[in-house]
Amino acid sequence: MKILGLIGSPRMGGNTEKLVNAILDGAAEKDVEVKVYHLAGMDLKPCKGCMSCRLEGKCIIEDDMQELYGEILSADAIVIGSPIYMWEITTLTKTVIDRLIALTRWQPCARPGFPSLLNVKTRLVLAYTYGNPDPNNFNQYFKYMEGLFSFLGFDVQKSIWVSGTIGPDDILHQSEIFEDARVIGKKLYLLSNSEHT
Numbered sequence: 050m051k052i053l054g055l056i057g058s059p060r061m062g063g064n065t066e067k068l069v070n071a072i073l074d075g076a077a078e079k080d081v082e083v084k085v086y087h088l089a090g091m092d093l094k095p096c097k098g099c100m101s102c103r104l105e106g107k108c109i110i111e112d113d114m115q116e117l118y119g120e121i122l123s124a125d126a127i128v129i130g131s132p133i134y135m136w137e138i139t140t141l142t143k144t145v146i147d148r149l150i151a152l153t154r155w156q157p158c159a160r161p162g163f164p165s166l167l168n169v170k171t172r173l174v175l176a177y178t179y180g181n182p183d184p185n186n187f188n189q190y191f192k193y194m195e196g197l198f199s200f201l202g203f204d205v206q207k208s209i210w211v212s213g214t215i216g217p218d219d220i221l222h223q224s225e226i227f228e229d230a231r232v233i234g235k236k237l238y239l240l241s242n243s244e245h246t
């Protein structure tokens with residue numbers, strides 16, 4: 050089975066990367082292929098709204114998203130991590146989410162929903178870090194993001210976040226979060242693995 054990690058922080062080695070890696074560590078059993086992508090190092094262009102994905106069945110933008118489409122479609126579980134920038138996910142993360150429109154079968158005005166090309170069992174964990182010390186500051190936003198990903202066809206398992214992280218290693222002062230993250234990863238493995246056996 051395959052678990053994919055997408056890290057949407059422009060800062061390499063920062064809090065978000067550490068949080069995503071802890072979740073992936075929890076899922077890293079012998080029979081698991083773990084693949085991690087730092088979105089910051091990739092050629093990812095914004096969706097241009099050309100709707101070619103509707104006409105041609107795939108996104109026509111030739112960049113690294115083509116590789117990510119394959120990874121997303123073949124993953125059993127995905128962990129998406131983003132810092133909060135100006136009350137929301139980073140532009141890098143949003144760019145990938147916008148481009149997921151190519152994995153939907155939505156036809157403008159034809160149907161109310163966006164039936165997805167995703168495997169309905171693709172499990173998803175959302176991971177965030179942010180500087181504000183209040184651990185409840187973005188609760189509503191995190192719920193909203195879970196709604197979006199459910200709508201896109203993911204089986205949203207869990208959101209996890211760490212508040213009060215400014216310096217790149219600040220998360221290390223909240224060591225209890227790493228155990229929580231590993232437990233989430235282990236659960237992802239167990240759920241996904243039960244379908245492979």
Ligand SMILES: Cc1cc2nc3c(=O)[nH]c(=O)nc-3n(C[C@H](O)[C@H](O)[C@H](O)COP(=O)(O)O)c2cc1C
Nearest residue numbers: 058060063064065132133134135136178179180181
């Ligand atoms: C441009 C920018 C905008 C930010 N906006 C917010 C914000 O709106 N709310 C917040 O609590 N923290 C904000 N932060 C702090 C980051 O979310 C926080 O430091 C996070 O842990 C960074 O993740 P990283 O270590 O993976 O880069 C911002 C940081 C930057 C650089």
